[in-house]
Amino acid sequence: MHLExxxxxxxxxxxxxxxxxxxxxLKPASVLGLATGSTPVGTxxxxxxxYNEGLISFSRVITINLDEYYGLDKDDEQSYHYFMREHLFxxxxxxxENINIPDGKAVDVEAECRRYENIIEAVxxxxxxxxxxxxxxxxxxxxxxxxxxxxxxxxxxxxNTIKANARFFSSPEEVPTQAISMGIKSIMGxxxxxxxxxxxxxxxxxxxxxxxxxxPQVPASVLQMHPDVVVLVDEGAASLL
Ligand code: F6R
Numbered sequence: 001m002h003l004e005x006x007x008x009x010x011x012x013x014x015x016x017x018x019x020x021x022x023x024x025x026l027k028p029a030s031v032l033g034l035a036t037g038s039t040p041v042g043t044x045x046x047x048x049x050x051y052n053e054g055l056i057s058f059s060r061v062i063t064i065n066l067d068e069y070y071g072l073d074k075d076d077e078q079s080y081h082y083f084m085r086e087h088l089f090x091x092x093x094x095x096x097e098n099i100n101i102p103d104g105k106a107v108d109v110e111a112e113c114r115r116y117e118n119i120i121e122a123v124x125x126x127x128x129x130x131x132x133x134x135x136x137x138x139x140x141x142x143x144x145x146x147x148x149x150x151x152x153x154x155x156x157x158x159x160n161t162i163k164a165n166a167r168f169f170s171s172p173e174e175v176p177t178q179a180i181s182m183g184i185k186s187i188m189g190x191x192x193x194x195x196x197x198x199x200x201x202x203x204x205x206x207x208x209x210x211x212x213x214x215x216p217q218v219p220a221s222v223l224q225m226h227p228d229v230v231v232l233v234d235e236g237a238a239s240l241l
Pocket of ligand 1: 034035037038039067131132138
C-alpha cells in the first residue's frame with residue numbers, strides 16, 4: 001500500500017480529485033467506483049472545479065457506487081442517490097445511463113445484488129475505486145466480521161455505524177438499519193483503490209488498516225493484500241502512525 005500523508009482536509013480533497021481526474025484523462029471511459037459520506041465531499045467539489053475548468057469530461061465515464069441505504073427511495077434527501085446528484089452528478093456531463101447505485105427500494109434484494117454484480121462484470125470491472133473508512137474499520141458497509149468473499153449483499157448496520165451516520169438525520173431512530181453494499185470481494189476486484197481518511201476520529205482505524213493483522217474484524221485490513229492501493233490521509237488521521 002502506498003501511504004500519502006497531507007496536511008489537512010483541503011489538501012487531501014485536492015489531491016484525491018487530481019488522482020480521479022488523471023484517471024479520467026488517461027482513460028476517458030473509466031469505470032469509477034464511488035463512495036459517499038463526509039470524507040469525499042471536498043473531493044467531489046474539487047473534481048467539479050476541474051471539470052468546470054474544461055480539463056476533464058465525464059461523458060464516457062461510468063460510475064458504480066458502493067452502497068445505498070435499504071428502504072430509502074432515490075429521491076429521499078438522505079439517500080446516497082440524492083447525495084451523489086447533489087455533490088457530483090448534477091454538476092458534470094455524466095450520462096444518466098452510466099450512473100449505477102444499488103436500488104434501496106428493491107423488492108427482490110437478492111436479484112438486485114445479482115444485477116449489481118452483473119453490471120460490474122459487464123463494464124469490465126472497476127478501474128479506480130474511491131473508499132472512505134468507518135471508525136470501526138468498515139469499507140463500503142462491510143462491517144467487522146464480514147467474509148472477505150462477500151459480493152454485493154444486504155447488510156445489517158452496526159450500532160457504531162448508525163450512531164456515526166445519525167449526524168445526517170434528525171434523530172438516530174431515522175437512520176436505516178440496513179444497506180445494500182458491494183462486498184469485500186467486489187471492492188478487492190477493483191484494479192486500483194484510493195482510500196481517504198481525515199481527522200483524528202479515523203486515526204485508530206487507519207492504524208489498524210495499515211499496521212494491524214489482516215482480519216475480517218477490521219474489514220479495511222484486507223487492503224494490505226491488494227496490489228495497487230493509495231491511502232491518502234491528513235495529519236489527523238495519520239496521528240497514530
Ligand atoms: C460510503 C461508505 C462508507 C463511508 C464510511 C466513512 O459510501 O461506504 O464506508 O466511506 O462510513 O464515512 P465518512 O466519510 O462520513 O466518515
